[in-house]
Amino acid sequence: MKIRFAVIDDAAFLRELIKNIMSDAGHTCVGEAENGNDGIRLVGTVLPDLVFLDMVMPNRNGLETARAIKENHPEVKIIGCSTIDDKAMIDKATQAGFDGYVTKPFTKEQLFTAISKVLPQLGESTHGRT
Structure with a gap:
């Protein structure tokens, strides 16, 4: 399955790292944002299959952003x-709409394990575009 993904994180190096890992695996980055407000607009415009979302960002934090998405x-x-890496905060993230969670710094394997848990199907993009 070719995943259409977006990255919402205020750290440019982390957005680049995730884009490189995912692109090297054959997936397509459909956009990136450096804060929650821009991230919400981005998701509404490009409708990715998957969003990688930071918790601590300007304008809206990850919890607020996830709820809106x-x-x-x-x-x-x-x-x-x-x-x-606090269980209570990760529980709040799950309640806010996070489907999976990896703690920075993470390995490529940890990222793909999280992806396989939230996108187990091997079918087409949920939005039918690649």
């Missing part, structure tokens, strides 16, 4: 990528 696009899967 899921409210309008419940089919979009969200994987949190954050330095926050």
